[in-house]
Amino acid sequence: KNQVEQSPQSLIILEGKNCTLQCNYTVSPFSNLRWYKQDTGRGPVSLTIMTFSENTKSNGRYTATLDADTKQSSLHITASQLSDSASYICVVRPPNSNSGYALNFGKGTSLLVTP
């Protein structure tokens, strides 16, 4: 079972609307949790990074929140634009891992913003 589960798998919203993407994880505590945006046919790009002690982090219209009690992170997109259409991937880095490179990736949420 993957240690990072994302929902919904896909989402369609109208331009200008807000939306929230969910990430449930089992790795706790962790070193950091990131949200990546991956445009179709491109590599992922980091949007936000949060440490275990942080509750929220914003990057423009993107706001990530973290609830360590429920082991959930959300990515809220405000006033969506057509260019927000992409896959959004939640990534959790465990602490003190045997491998310094260990990352747990979610499968991603595919967001489509329509005119």
Add this chain to the structure above:
Amino acid sequence: ETGVTQTPRHLVMGMTNKKSLKCEQHLGHNAMYWYKQSAKKPLELMFVYNFKEQTENNSVPSRFSPECPNSSHLFLHLHTLQPEDSALYLCASSQDSVYSGNTIYFGEGSWLTVV
């Protein structure tokens, strides 16, 4: 432009062919990675190089052979692949593996189709 360049962007090869994927990073990073991204699956770490030395091989079949001639170049040599190896292959780099806040920068990816 993330500073990580991959070529070719698209590759179609037969199961008996030998081909190579190339990655170059212009960020002065010490760690480089190969990831495999298949549809509906999380990113899978394949290989990690740190200071040109391979530090991780994530049980990857021998038909994938990495090469890191220096800290800014990484190759993935492909030989006698199977159709199920068709995927997006992402190269990435980071300053190093030690610090939890390190961002991993991904290239645009190489779309591989095995026929």
